[in-house]
Amino acid sequence: xxxxxxxxxxxxxxxxxxxxxxxxxxxxxxxxxxxxxxxxxxxxxxxxxxxxxxxxxxxxxxxxxxxxxxxxxxxxxxxxxxxxxxxxxxxxxx
Amino acid sequence: xxxxxxxxxxxxxxxxxxxxxxxxxxxxxxxxxxxxxxxxxxxxxxxxxxxxxxxxxxxxxxxxxxxxxxxxxxxxxxxxxxxxxxxxxxxxxxxxxxxxxxxxxxxxxxxxxxxxxxxxxxxxxxxxxxxxxxxxxxxxxxxxxxxxxxxxxxxxxxxxxxxxxxxxxxxxxxxxxxxxxxxxxxxxxxxxxxxxxxxxxxxxxxxxxxxxxxxxxxxxxxxxxxxxxxxxxxxxxxxxxxxxxxxxxxxxxxxxxxxxxxxxxx
Numbered sequence: 001x002x003x004x005x006x007x008x009x010x011x012x013x014x015x016x017x018x019x020x021x022x023x024x025x026x027x028x029x030x031x032x033x034x035x036x037x038x039x040x041x042x043x044x045x046x047x048x049x050x051x052x053x054x055x056x057x058x059x060x061x062x063x064x065x066x067x068x069x070x071x072x073x074x075x076x077x078x079x080x081x082x083x084x085x086x087x088x089x090x091x092x093x094x
Numbered sequence: 095x096x097x098x099x100x101x102x103x104x105x106x107x108x109x110x111x112x113x114x115x116x117x118x119x120x121x122x123x124x125x126x127x128x129x130x131x132x133x134x135x136x137x138x139x140x141x142x143x144x145x146x147x148x149x150x151x152x153x154x155x156x157x158x159x160x161x162x163x164x165x166x167x168x169x170x171x172x173x174x175x176x177x178x179x180x181x182x183x184x185x186x187x188x189x190x191x192x193x194x195x196x197x198x199x200x201x202x203x204x205x206x207x208x209x210x211x212x213x214x215x216x217x218x219x220x221x222x223x224x225x226x227x228x229x230x231x232x233x234x235x236x237x238x239x240x241x242x243x244x245x246x247x248x249x250x251x252x253x254x255x256x257x258x259x260x261x262x263x264x265x266x267x268x269x270x271x272x273x274x275x276x277x278x279x280x281x282x283x284x285x286x287x288x289x290x291x292x293x294x295x296x297x298x299x300x301x302x303x304x305x306x307x308x309x310x311x312x313x314x315x316x317x318x319x320x321x322x323x324x325x326x327x328x329x330x331x332x333x334x335x336x337x338x339x340x341x342x343x344x345x346x347x348x349x350x351x352x353x354x355x356x357x358x359x360x
Contacts, residue, residue: 014276019240020283026240027247027287 028065032078039063046082055088096127096204099211099331100229102253104245106216108237109266112302112312113324114213115143117233119311120328122177126208129168131180131199133225134215135190138182145309146171146179155183158195164202178207188220193227200228209331218252226253232261233293238268238279247288262293264327269298294327295338296320 043063050056061084068079101114111134118130132140135155141147152167157180164180171177183190203210214225226232232253236246246263253261265284272278281295299320305312313328315321326336 016273016276016279016283019279020287023240023243023287026244030244030248031251 024066025064028078032065039065042080046084050084053090054086055090057085057087060085096207097209097231098200098204098229099209100214100226100232100258101211101235102214102222102225102232102249103235103242104216104218104249105236105242108235108242109296110216110235111139111143111213112306113233113235113264113266113296114140114211116311116313116321116324117328117331118177118209118211119171119174120313120324121209121211121331122171122174123313124328124332125176126332127176127178127206128209128211129178129180129203129207131203131210131212132182133191133196133212133221135182135221136184136187137215138184140179140213141169141181142309143306144171144179144311146181147309150181153181153183154199155186155190158191158199164199188215188224191224193223196224196227198228218248222249222252226256226258229258232258233264234261234288234290235264235266236284236288237266238273238284243279243284243287250288250290261290263288263290264293265295267298268295292338293330294323296323296327 043061046063047056047058047061061082063080063082066079066081068077070077101110101117103110111132114130118128122128130140130144131154132138133154134140138153141150146169149169152162154167156162157164157167168178168180171179200210200212210228212225212229215221234246234249234253236242250261253259263285265281268281269278273280281292285292297319299312299318301315301318302312302320305315305318311324312318312321313324323339326339329336
């Protein structure tokens with residue numbers, strides 16, 4: 001989303017922010033030893049489960065391993081981040 | 095009883111050898127007895143950076159194989175009281191030494207010297223394992239580039255897996271002008287990513303090239319920004335609290351630093 005806004009305003013992200021974002025991502029994979037294939041597997045399973053309750057936009061689905069500050073202070077813990085745009089909630093899913 | 099400090103980075107060419115030479119010289123200038131150990135067998139360079147390449151008789155492999163005594167292999171640096179170099183072998187490879195032998199050597203050196211600085215080769219294979227084997231603490235070098243930071247992160251993980259806790263970070267070749275433009279990761283960015291303690295930040299400084307050309311450590315150069323940074327790092331290693339040079343907000347310092355680096359102050 002951020003990326004799109006930047007595009008609209010014709011503003012290019014600082015190269016250092018690009019570096020930082022790329023590094024953060026690659027380090028999560030390095031640290032957790034998680035392959036992109038592994039993430040794809042999670043993604044397809046999530047789609048399968050959610051699809052039976054909601055109509056989702058599969059092409060816009062974004063899933064990634066990131067890190068977040070832990071509740072108890074300064075340490076970072078890995079987090080699974082998923083952004084799933086919903087088109088419609090299925091009535092039958094009640 | 096002395097202390098063994100390994101200087102490592104994962105990635106090559108980020109300044110391990112230059113850092114080892116300068117910190118070692120600084121510690122010797124501060125009155126400590128120091129041995130620099132080059133563990134980069136086959137690609138030794140600490141000798142030329144120190145300007146001691148013409149005085150090598152025996153090397154690290156000769157010592158661990160019992161071909162000579164440690165004392166015979168140590169090259170005394172005549173310019174600095176208490177500074178010695180144990181050069182790596184140039185015609186052998188990393189498998190000529192094993193971690194047990196390094197541990198024994200470090201133990202022996204600790205008996206007599208205050209600081210043993212181990213210059214680690216690039217990579218995470220045998221040479222790295224040898225270099226960290228006898229170490230009490232570690233300094234991890236990175237530059238503000240994605241490749242170097244990524245490798246540093248890997249090294250931090252490997253150090254911790256080998257019971258070398260709490261490694262300290264040295265950020266090398268920092269360029270304030272680029273950070274200001276948003277084209278280089280800042281100190282905070284890098285610390286944020288690697289999440290380890292900082293021991294110092296060395297600015298990019300062309301005097302490093304000049305001093306390496308001459309085989310004289312830059313730490314003696316009063317005018318050099320890198321020299322000042324190394325002097326501060328030496329004091330921190332000795333346990334002093336030294337405030338970090340302000341790199342982000344202090345305009346006065348910025349101008350001074352730019353002048354030091356030969357850049358126009360804007």
